[in-house]
Amino acid sequence: MDSDRDMIHVIEYLWKAGFVFDSQTSTEAEGWVSKGLPLILEGKSSSVAPGMRRSATLPKLTPQERKPVDTCARYLLR
Numbered sequence: 001m002d003s004d005r006d007m008i009h010v011i012e013y014l015w016k017a018g019f020v021f022d023s024q025t026s027t028e029a030e031g032w033v034s035k036g037l038p039l040i041l042e043g044k045s046s047s048v049a050p051g052m053r054r055s056a057t058l059p060k061l062t063p064q065e066r067k068p069v070d071t072c073a074r075y076l077l078r
């Protein structure tokens with residue numbers, strides 16, 4: 001049961017991070033989540049998290065703008 005809850009949290013955090021890069025109404029956000037989730041399910045969270053952080057650093061997002069990305073990355077690395 002805990003792993004089910006963990007997966008729900010991962011998906012929730014991943015969507016919030018995706019919305020940092022694309023609007024909630026865009027198909028790009030869906031594509032972003034669709035790329036990251038399988039990698040996470042394959043146990044590659046430790047490579048997904050740094051990539052997310054780099055994606056938030058390159059456009060020079062403010063700490064507040066990138067907060068969902070950092071929260072998701074921290075969760076993935078735990």
